[in-house]
Amino acid sequence: MTSQKDQKEQKQEGMFGRGCILFLLTCSIVFYLCFGFFVYHAMFSLSDNFYIEGYMKSRNNTIFGLETFINCSDWTHSVKEKPFLQELIRHSNSIKDSINITDIKFKSRATSDIPYELEMNGRLYQLPKKSKKLILLVHGFRMRQNHYTIIIPIQMLLKAFPDGEYDFMTMEYRNHGFSQKEYPSNLLPDKSYSTYGSIEYADVLGAITYARNLGYEEIGLYGPSMGGATIMNAYLRSNSQDNIRALFLDSPACDIEFTLQSNLYRVLGYALGHSDKLYVESKRMKIGQYLLWPAVKLMGTILKGNHPHGPYPPFLNDAYHLWVKEAKSPRSSDKSVALHFDHPESDILVPKENSERCSALASSISNLKVTSYYGTVNSKAAKRTFSECKDHCILPLSEPEQYYERLVKFFKENL
Structure with missing residues (x-):
């Protein structure tokens, strides 16, 4: 028979084992919630001073008499290596006195799901x-609006259309730059937010x-x-009076x-x-989708009351889901609208599957003219990498002449 002493020791050992399990379970839950909080904060919240000052100021790069912002050192490297970009900057600065550049203010549009207006900051060329x-x-x-991914296309279009075929406008979203801020978070009251266009x-x-x-009668x-996602959302939520003709x-x-889940995959x-190459059906992707993503969604419920x-997430105006609805029930229109998808195959931050999925849906709609280009960034041949850019939005830097040709041809033919 087991003695009372042995029974007591067994009971203590059982309590100790259950205590260890409870402790580990509690630590796991705390870690899971902390992970969700950290990732949510990194993905969505914005700091006022950071964005008013700009996302890393450029290194002595002034275009049109305006300071240009960068977040990628390869902008500087590419300008040094690409005569086309050097000439583009020289041309832009030589014609700046003939361009009327005006800072503007306007209101966001009140919609069915966002029934109020905010003051936006922008610029008219x-x-x-x-x-x-x-x-x-x-x-x-x-x-x-001064980021190189905006300034370079303006420079290209001004070079291609010197006779004023188009005017140009830039803007800054809510919570970016000098546009109006919102602070909806319960636990982060000093932080504004981004919903990636939703x-x-x-x-x-x-x-x-x-x-x-x-x-202006026609809009391109x-x-x-995120700008690409946002203008798709805008088009899909627009009306006929907006007269959007080309994207x-x-x-x-x-x-x-999918994009945010793939970034969890990357982490x-x-x-x-492991490498950054995305395998959609991999175990890593499934862990990102089914284990880590729910923690981010849980933080959305807690933080955005x-x-x-x-x-959010989920996003009510995710472009992909809006395209699914549009493909099922296209709006009636006798006007054609052109869309062009330009995407590096090696993009790490926003995988090219984004463009492939949405271009396929748009191509099924009769009044839409859809084209696409998937470029290769040959970083190894250049004996350097685009590590800070993650090959994202890099084609204007890696192959500026070809990008110029695609951009100019697209708007010339469709707007």
């Missing part, structure tokens, strides 16, 4: 010959309203990264949730010592 066509260039996540599309529609009121849109999409973050890859969209 006009040539002496008044045009009836305007190209609106919309920046990416944590960027500003709400910011209303800012783009406000810019289009402003442009139409100035007398250009957007890199040039550079590395667009079309399927936002896991760094932790495990008084946000106009409630918790």
Whole structure:
């Protein structure tokens, strides 16, 4: 028979084992929640001073008499290596006195799901010959209207169309630059936010309203990264009076949730010592989708209690899901609209699957003219990498002449 002493020791050992399990379980839950909080904060929240000052100031790069912002050292390297970019800057600075550059303010558009207006900051580039066509260039996540991904396309278009065929407009989303801020977080009251275009599309529609009121009859849109997702959302939530005729999409973050999940995949890859190459059906991707992503969504419920969209993710205006709805029930229109998807095959931040998925859906709609280009960034041949850029939105730097040709041809033929 077991003695009372042995029974007591067994009971203590059992309690100790259960205590260890409870402790490990508690630590796991705390770690999971902390992970979700950290990742959510990194993915969505924005710091005021950071974005007012700009996302890393350029190194003595002034274009049109305006300071240009960068977040990628390869901008500097590419300018040194590419005579085309050097000539582009010289040309832009030589014609700056003939361009009327005006800082503007306008209101975002009140919509059914965002029923209020905010004040937006923007800039208008006009040539002496008044045009009836305007190209609106919309920046990416944590960027500003002076970012090189916006300034380079403006330079290219001004070089290609010196006679004022188009005017140009840039803008800064809510919570970016000098546009109005919102602070909806319960636990981060000093932080504004980004929804990767799910709400910011209303800012783009406000810019289009402003442009139409100035007398512009046809609108073209250009957007890199989040800008690409946002202008797609704006188009899919627009009306016929907006008269959007052409969208040039550079590395667009079309399927936002997939893109963010693939970035969790990338973080896991760094932790495990694997490469950045994306395998959608891999175990890493499934861990990102089904284990880590729910922690991020949980933080959305906790942190965004008084946000106009409630918790996010999920995103109510994710471009991919809007395209799915549009493909099932296309709006009736006798006007054709052109879309071009430009994407590096090696893009790490926003995988090219984004463009492939959304271009396939858009191609199924009869009144849309869809083209695409998937470029290769040959970093090894150049004996350097685009590590700071993660090959994202890099084609204007890696192959500027070809990018110029695609960009100019697209707007010349479609707007």
